[in-house]
Amino acid sequence: MLLSSSLSKLVFIVISGPDAVGSRGCCGDAQETKRTYASDGNAFAMDCNRCEEEAIMHAAYSGAHLCADHFRESVEKRVRRRVRRDDLVPHDVTPENPQTWVIGLSGGKDSVVLTKILHDTFAADPRIELVGLTIHEGIEGYRDKSLEACVDLTDDLGIRHEVVSYEEEFGVRMDDVVEDDPENMAACAYCGVFRRDLLSKYADELEADLLLTGHNLDDEAQSALMNFLEGDVEQMAKHFDASLGPLSERDEQDEFVPRAKPLRDVPEKEVALYAHVNDLPAHITECPHSSEAYRGEIQQLLYGLEENHPGTRHSILSGYEELAGILSDEFSGDDGADLQECVECGSTTTREVCRKCSLLESLV
Numbered sequence: 001m002l003l004s005s006s007l008s009k010l011v012f013i014v015i016s017g018p019d020a021v022g023s024r025g026c027c028g029d030a031q032e033t034k035r036t037y038a039s040d041g042n043a044f045a046m047d048c049n050r051c052e053e054e055a056i057m058h059a060a061y062s063g064a065h066l067c068a069d070h071f072r073e074s075v076e077k078r079v080r081r082r083v084r085r086d087d088l089v090p091h092d093v094t095p096e097n098p099q100t101w102v103i104g105l106s107g108g109k110d111s112v113v114l115t116k117i118l119h120d121t122f123a124a125d126p127r128i129e130l131v132g133l134t135i136h137e138g139i140e141g142y143r144d145k146s147l148e149a150c151v152d153l154t155d156d157l158g159i160r161h162e163v164v165s166y167e168e169e170f171g172v173r174m175d176d177v178v179e180d181d182p183e184n185m186a187a188c189a190y191c192g193v194f195r196r197d198l199l200s201k202y203a204d205e206l207e208a209d210l211l212l213t214g215h216n217l218d219d220e221a222q223s224a225l226m227n228f229l230e231g232d233v234e235q236m237a238k239h240f241d242a243s244l245g246p247l248s249e250r251d252e253q254d255e256f257v258p259r260a261k262p263l264r265d266v267p268e269k270e271v272a273l274y275a276h277v278n279d280l281p282a283h284i285t286e287c288p289h290s291s292e293a294y295r296g297e298i299q300q301l302l303y304g305l306e307e308n309h310p311g312t313r314h315s316i317l318s319g320y321e322e323l324a325g326i327l328s329d330e331f332s333g334d335d336g337a338d339l340q341e342c343v344e345c346g347s348t349t350t351r352e353v354c355r356k357c358s359l360l361e362s363l364v
């Protein structure tokens with residue numbers, strides 16, 4: 001089901017609260033149940049705060065009521081501000097020596113919205129070249145559909161698009177991995193290892209300067225809270241250096257292409273609404289193997305907190321980023337592990353044989 005049709009009856013949504021259901025996997029594609037107000041029940045209809053038009057959304061955390069145009073503008077502004085604050089465009093980049101930004105494009109609402117906004121921001125800027133990279137995990141009835149959305153979007157925007165699959169790269173399909181399950185693990189535990197490996201490999205092959213993913217505010221607030229609750233301070237420092245901190249403040253990581261998440265100031269529901277009002281070809285079916293039980297629990301906890309205390313996700317994430325920056329300084333130059341090349345595939349790892357190769361070995 002395409003997002004545009006699934007939300008066609010959406011008239012007015014309140015951006016807060018636990019009215020989205022379902023735990024999510026990696027891909028930001030969880031199904032949501034929207035709190036909608038029918039056009040005949042105008043009890044909540046209000047004008048936009050910035051013009052005379054009728055508001056289509058209310059953000060409880062800011063108090064804003066916005067019409068479609070001002071809502072669009074507000075989302076785009078937040079993404080562009082994040083690109084600036086994270087120093088993603090180096091000061092010395094030139095049209096003669098442009099940067100290649102590879103976007104992990106799953107076809108879900110998050111990566112589709114990120115791709116669209118980055119395209120609109122940089123289409124006329126010869127210093128930045130965008131490439132969409134889609135990974136096909138081999139999940140029947142799921143990735144084929146979202147791949148269509150990726151192809152439609154990149155055709156429409158005129159962006160280079162590359163597709164790689166677990167089957168071609170590793171000789172496995174996630175549907176079969178779930179059946180075999182030699183390590184007695186959740187599907188996402190295998191899939192996440194394979195995905196990270198391919199993203200890194202193709203970011204290198206495409207000579208990417210930056211690898212961008214469509215993590216939204218909910219995703220990042222969940223990850224922050226999980227790291228807090230697990231007491232994993234070293235992981236917080238790594239999170240800052242790998243993808244959260246401004247590029248100029250990160251501890252150098254020569255072995256890896258830097259990552260960035262410029263959509264992380266935008267709540268999940270606003271990403272969905274943005275995809276809808278722009279009629280973007282986003283695909284929202286949830287992965288049938290989605291199995292991150294702990295993240296699902298944290299997600300529900302955050303919905304409740306946000307409902308009762310609007311703004312909780314923002315404050316968790318901003319406090320976390322500040323703390324992660326301090327921890328990055330603290331752990332600077334001390335990554336706690338010697339990196340080496342995997343003897344099987346040559347990728348950078350802390351072990352003799354990398355995790356991907358040992359998982360593939362167990363699947364033979």
Ligand code: SF4
Binds near residue numbers: 189
């Ligand atoms: S199994 Fe599905 S939800 Fe889990 S990481 Fe893979 S694609 Fe994402």
Ligand SMILES: [Zn+2]
Binds near residue numbers: 049050069
């Ligand atoms: Zn307006």
Ligand SMILES: [Zn+2]
Binds near residue numbers: 342344346353355356
């Ligand atoms: Zn390996």
